[in-house]
Amino acid sequence: MAGQSIERREILRILTLAAGAATFPGFSKWSFACGHIRSALAQIKPAVYQPLFFTAPEYAMIERLTDIIIPTDDTPGARDAGVSEFIDLMVSRDLNLQQGFRTGLSWLNSHSQNNSGKPFLSLNPDQQVILLESLAYKKKFRPGEERGRKFFDLIREYTVMGFYTSEIGLKELDFPGLKFYAESPACPHKDDPEHRHLEAAPLKS
């Protein structure tokens, strides 16, 4: 792979010097733009999160659902990344989202009640998964559950948004960004232009 990755702090320093050496006087203010090092925001969580929008029972469902959608297994999941807090924040700022989430959660509970005589959170984990599978997999779709499927798509979308914009989520993807390179990264397999003979990367079991 072309270009050595350098620590960002180091490259910021180099760039600051380079820009400062530029001859355009108009740059005097801007040349130090990169001297600014982003403050690493510590992800400090209060002991008990107070939801901005959801009621406590609703919030418990959001936590559980996001945990099922992107679980903590051999790598971190939505729970570790605080995805339910992100969803609560976003939803608190948008009336349409509020309606979508609130009616969706309520649908899920009454659906669970009708099928098993219990609200969703009182089902055991296997039952919860089975219920959601009928909303998530085309082969398992059942008539009359359109609203539930719509809600599942919504909460799955916001779970993905919350998880893969968190530090934990992007690390899990091995997001390669924000490392800086001296040269534009190049394909390392020039002898195999069609990439038919790549070594299969080991999948985590």
Added chain:
Amino acid sequence: MPRQTYDVIVIGTGAGGGMTIKTLCEAGLKVCALNSGRRLDPEKDFRNHRMSWEMKYRGFGDPKTRMKDMPDFLDSEYNPVAWEHDIAYTTAPGTKWMWPRCSAVGGKTNFWGRSSARFGDVDFKAASLDGYDTNWPVTYNEMAPYYTRVEKMIGVASTVQNRPSNPDGIYLPPFNFRCLDVILQKGCEKVGVPYLPDRIAQLTEAHEGHPACHYCGDCTFGCEVGAFFSSPWFLLPVAEASGNLELRTNAVAKNILVDPNGQASGVAYIDRESRQEYEVQGRAVVVAASCIESARIMLNSKSRRWPTGIANSSGQLGRNLCDHLYATTARGYLPQLLGQPSFPDNVSANSIAWMPRWQNLKHAREEKFIRGYSVYPEGGCSEFPSYYDQIEGFGSSFKQEIKRRYPTPISLTVQAPTLPSETNFVDIDPEAKDSFGIPKARIHFQWGNNELQMFQHAKQISADVLHAAGGVLEYAADEPEMPGYSLHETGTCRMGNDAKKFVANRFGQTHDVSNLYVCDASVFLNCTDKTTTLSILAFTLRTSDYLVEQFRHGSI
């Protein structure tokens, strides 16, 4: 402030305005530039060097206040308040149009896509080849030296390609091809279409005092170090250093003032904060507010001498609005790369390759459409796995599949030019005014058959290319993006030799008003298959040189 008459008033500080301002100031002319918004501070306003989790709404923006129905980049948390929220236009019944305007100093050059191909005689003389519309009043030989000067000034990375549709220029070393480029290039080879390094105004090596790119992420959030061309990084500092520029920010141009002879004498503007109206006087006026806004200002400049808008004796002011049809012609993934380690592919959100126009080059009418289009491929490990919606289900398998597909996404976007049409134009809405009390532009626009044919053609080719490359096709758009989405609108003040048919002459000087000049893509006859910024810079440099000559000869 004492009443002062400047040599030139320039409305706008983007590609056209910035180049004009720089050229005039360097020549010693006193310039007053009006910009409708504020200056950006890269430290505060460009957030490319921040991670999503460092922003309150993770980069998506506040759901409560963000603009709906606009492309994400317009109102993202990465560059808040750079884009204009005051909607200054209406649309005629049946017209859909998205008009994103960047009011910040430097305009859209702060965030542009950087693709920088020269226009050629295949564009300038297209009418001779296919009989549609008229030729441009310039030839490639006349324009080539200006393109060369611009490329040397801004730095463009590419290769010499000897394509009949694309004159070559002076280039910095090209971007390296990534895995996905190498694979797609092979696919294109099999289908018989070109896949080459795009021409990109992004510095692959340090250039003219500007640092080389460090490939950190998505340039359309603005560059914190100025490693790609923008007016505030490359042009305005030179002008300010000359001591000849007064830049007035938050100055929303309202109309051009005229003297009793109908010559331009200055500009009336509204201060964004105080809402007070001011006037500034100049010996010449340059309109460089971008295509639709320039037309709006000129149409709103009515006087006894110019009852239908300044320099509009031809009736052509606002006419011939063109745009690029944009659409996703293929999206899917490259299974060869499934499960591969994530690639340090920080340019993933950038288009570094292109499939430059290959149609209608042997003969002008080989295809069902005339002229041609280009295609831009994108893909790789972008920050957010937006392909997740192609994966069913949830749980550990869902998470694993998202990761397995991370290096594989690919999409192709067509850039197809519209043809000038009588029915596509801008006028002034007789009823509606914006929040500054200025009458709004009203847009009349429909896609034409020619570009819709191109779209269908591009879909077929894109699917072929993806299959030939061993890729999996998952999606192709049924409809193009909304008109206006490309930000490549042209026309409204077209240039030509006949004063009865064109607003501006071949130098961008209006036929009617000899001290009024137009320095943006509104003078272009049509939008071609190429992007507009490089040509705005080249045409504007030529116009500015010409304007300086007028001062030297004492014509102004």
